[in-house]
Amino acid sequence: MSGARQSGSSTVWSLILFATLALFAVTLYTIFVVAPVEQKMGIVQKIFYFHVPSAYAMYIGFAVSAVGSAVYLLRRDPKWDALAVAGAEVGMLFCLIVLLTGPLWARKAWGVWWTWDPRLTTTLLAGMIFAAYLSLRSMGNAGEVEKRFAAGLALFGLVDLPLIHYSVQRWRGVHPTVITGKGGGLESEMYWALGLSFIAFTGLAVLLIWARASAERQREETARLRFELMHR
Amino acid sequence: MRDLIARFVFGFTMLIAPLTLAQEPSAEPDLAAAEVYKDAAEERAAKFVGVSGPEAESVPGGALMLGDYAIVWVLLFLFLMRMRGLQRHTAEELERLSAEIRASGGS
Numbered sequence: 446m447s448g449a450r451q452s453g454s455s456t457v458w459s460l461i462l463f464a465t466l467a468l469f470a471v472t473l474y475t476i477f478v479v480a481p482v483e484q485k486m487g488i489v490q491k492i493f494y495f496h497v498p499s500a501y502a503m504y505i506g507f508a509v510s511a512v513g514s515a516v517y518l519l520r521r522d523p524k525w526d527a528l529a530v531a532g533a534e535v536g537m538l539f540c541l542i543v544l545l546t547g548p549l550w551a552r553k554a555w556g557v558w559w560t561w562d563p564r565l566t567t568t569l570l571a572g573m574i575f576a577a578y579l580s581l582r583s584m585g586n587a588g589e590v591e592k593r594f595a596a597g598l599a600l601f602g603l604v605d606l607p608l609i610h611y612s613v614q615r616w617r618g619v620h621p622t623v624i625t626g627k628g629g630g631l632e633s634e635m636y637w638a639l640g641l642s643f644i645a646f647t648g649l650a651v652l653l654i655w656a657r658a659s660a661e662r663q664r665e666e667t668a669r670l671r672f673e674l675m676h677r
Numbered sequence: 678m679r680d681l682i683a684r685f686v687f688g689f690t691m692l693i694a695p696l697t698l699a700q701e702p703s704a705e706p707d708l709a710a711a712e713v714y715k716d717a718a719e720e721r722a723a724k725f726v727g728v729s730g731p732e733a734e735s736v737p738g739g740a741l742m743l744g745d746y747a748i749v750w751v752l753l754f755l756f757l758m759r760m761r762g763l764q765r766h767t768a769e770e771l772e773r774l775s776a777e778i779r780a781s782g783g784s
Binding site for chain 2: 486487488489491492495496499534535538541542545546549550552553556649653656657660663664667670671674
């Protein structure tokens with residue numbers, strides 16, 4: 446039964462992998478061939494098609510980490526803890542992508558690498574909260590207390606996610622708002638490129654969280670076996 | 678009386694106006710000379726002021742975009758390498774545990 450479930454899981458994994466790879470190929474073609482160059486910013490605007498979906502994938506990762514942490518605090522099941530670690534790591538990866546790719550665009554568009562805009566600041570804050578989470582978890586084999594404390598930190602980080610999203614609408618800032626109600630919108634080809642990129646990045650985030658959670662479960666299981674062997 | 682006052686005001690105005698007009702051009706060259714002298718002195722001062730703003734220099738948009746996409750792929754690659762390292766470490770640990778169990782006579 447377990448073997449059959451593992452085989453089915455492996456098939457789903459492979460399907461998502463191939464679909465994501467194909468989507469990335471189509472997305473890159475749409476970004477660089479179909480979508481027009483932006484009138485004022487020029488070619489540097491094409492950063493947008495990876496920058497925004499990366500932020501979305503960051504939300505997925507951090508939200509998964511917070512949900513995994515909440516369920517772990519309720520049930521104490523290591524499976525959920527592994528999911529929380531995986532979500533935090535993948536979210537951190539995409540947070541780094543957002544924080545590194547944004548300044549490259551900002552240098553051209555705003556003339557500066559960084560500014561303390563509300564969205565930039567709240568994104569940096571989320572990155573710092575989950576960096577603290579990962580630092581805590583990377584200190585050797587985390588015990589039950591460290592795991593619970595880290596879970597609390599992930600839930601605290603979850604509070605920052607709506608702040609990032611609504612900071613553009615609530616507070617004054619310089620961050621563009623083209624895909625919200627206040628913005629002037631995008632041309633249809635630009636919408637296609639962005640939409641495809643969103644789907645591709647969702648697939649990528651799911652694959653990475655899945656693989657990382659699986660690796661974390663195996664690592665935890667190995668640590669448990671070693672502990673049992675030592676105390677036998 | 679009113680006529681006298683009017684003549685006095687007219688005479689005073691005629692006296693003052695040329696004096697006022699005469700002073701204005703003489704003041705300008707002096708100020709300009711002082712400004713030039715001041716600017717020259719400031720230019721010689723030990724102070725460098727960097728250019729700022731988007732117009733100050735040409736920012737290569739293409740290079741920034743390529744750098745941006747490179748960052749995405751490099752970070753993804755590094756993450757995959759880290760996962761590979763973690764899995765390798767787990768596999769090695771499992772092998773060590775199996776060897777220890779075999780050595781201790783366990784099944």
